[in-house]
Amino acid sequence: MATDSLQQTLRDHLAWWGLRHFTSDHEYFLWQRQQLSVEELNQLNSRAERKRTGDRVDEIAFYDLAAQPKTFPILYSQRYEYYEAIGLRTLAQLGKAQDILDFGCGIGVLTTFYARCFPDVNVVGIDRSAASIAIAQRKAKELGLRNLRFICLDVQTEPLSGSFDLVLTTHALLQAEQDPGIPSASWRTFDRVDDPSQQMAFEQRTGLAIRLDRLCQVLCPHGRMIVSEKTRQLARRVPFQRALASRGLQLVQPADPIQYRSIEEVVEDGPFYVLNKGNQATVTWDELPELDDGTLFNLNAMLGNSIDPNGPLYENHGPSAQVAWEELPEPRVTHELTREEPDGRQVHVELGLVDETHYLYCANTFDQRQLVMMEEARAALLEAYYQEILRGLP
Ligand SMILES: C[S@@+](CC[C@H](N)C(=O)[O-])C[C@H]1O[C@@H](n2cnc3c(N)ncnc32)[C@H](O)[C@@H]1O
Structure with a gap:
């Protein structure tokens, strides 16, 4: 299918989910106030704040609230262009896969899209928010998708089972959005020394180590992984990339920086990484800052x-x-x-x-x-x- 028609298919899918595309803050917040009461908005904001500063329990509580049927169309409409940016890039990579795992799938907006586009491929969505999984299951049923299963599981506390030739994960590997990453060797340089203790500390405090290890356990030999996190800043990008590389994941194509609008705000996201495991490296990791x-x-x-x-x-x-x-x-x-x-x-x-x-x-x-x-x-x-x-x- 041509890119334009894929984009239209995705837009139809997002509309089916009840998501709306806004390009004006004024119009979006007007709609938000019509749909949610002041009390509901305050509760959402305070859970979002606790998620930013709190622990695992606070994070789960936020996603459970965000998944409420009244709330998710409002909240996730802010991510409309994010879904387009990630959804279309990912879709272009799905062709050869047979068994796909979407880790940290949330309410399954994109998981259901992939399963719809590839009815012969088996798709599993995993998330630790029970309310998100309940919505995802309900929506998959409404769409009559027989090639899709959703499972509620926290990989921080339980291992995964199965074997997948493609693992997808976006915005679910790094728990700490505010983590500054690791500093350069000195103010004169952007280079990071190879310091295993600093690297391990980054992977532990962001929850990256356990998530990546458990995903790698279910990725079959020569399987592929598609990964995107908010790691455009070099201080986060370098340890993130090193964590991927140290687990035998190699770049299949150059990492792709992502930019989209969240209503009016421009968001620098990604990069978007397409990786495979156990193959010869063909593309090298870029540890240089983005120059303007x-x-x-x-x-x-x-x-x-x-x-x-x-x-x-x-x-x-x-x-x-x-x-x-x-x-x-x-x-x-x-x-x-x-x-x-x-x-x-x-x-x-x-x-x-x-x-x-x-x-x-x-x-x-x-x-x-x-x-x-x-x-x-x-x-x-x-x-x-x-x-x-x-x-x-x-
Ligand atoms: C920012 S949302 C991203 C959702 C979806 N991937 C997307 O791009 O729209 C992060 C999701 O990862 C899930 N998650 C984070 N850590 C997890 C873990 N250890 N096990 C399972 N799910 C996890 C959260 O519950 C949340 O739904």
Whole structure:
């Protein structure tokens, strides 16, 4: 089927689930207030907050509430474009599979879609939220899907059984959305040293180790895994990728960064990984930060060319600020400070001059970089900014 018609099939499926596509916050929240009472919204928000800061029990309680028939169309309509981004990419990979496991399937919006599109393939959806599984089972029955089963199980406490040639999992492997990941070796570099104790600590505190190990146990030799988590930030991406690689999972194609809108907000998600187990690696893992246009730094072209007379000559808050900083010709550092925390995290702040142009550079071991350049007349502004940063350091 052509991509357009697949997209239409998915849209029809999402509509069947009662999901609506909004591109305006105003319209979405108007609809939300018409459907849910203030009390229901408050309860949902407080469960969402407890999920963010709490434990396994809080997470299950949130997904159980989110799966209530009155609530899920409202809540999951926010994820409309996410379903499109993940659903269509995943669908394109399903062709050769016979037995598919969708781990952390939630209420089964996408699981039922895959089972509908491939009626000859056996699909199993697993989730630890009993209310989500109850909805998923009800919907699969309404759709008359005979090739689909849903099981309520927590892989943190119970092993999986069966054998699958394809395991899917999106947003279900990393329990800790806020986890910062692991720091780089120093503020000068984006490289992560290969430190087994740091890696193990990341895998344990995010719940990744047990989930991945148990999924790998039911993945048949040479089976494939399709994985996507919120790991675009390098500090999370590197340990996540290393966790996959250390379990013998290899990239089948380059990892695909994902971007979509959640109503009006642009979400940087993924990458989307297509992996296989036990085969020869053909694509290498990328441990470099995503660079933006800031790489095109040309000091001479920039000087005297400030478009905004009140703005700096150059300002870059992305990882490519480091590339620009490294390219500064003969910088003269006037002030600098490097602060190191007991856990090894570092931050470095630097003020300096390139000819008559003043610059401020700031870098830390969680990949944040900032380079600001100003002409002589506004050097005091940079100096004040430097002092402000120093005051804000722990
Ligand atoms: C963010 S939702 C994602 C749902 C679905 N994959 C999607 O993309 O729409 C995460 C789901 O993973 C489930 N989950 C997390 N940890 C789990 C575990 N240890 N065992 C089973 N399910 C788990 C949660 O209950 C939740 O439904």
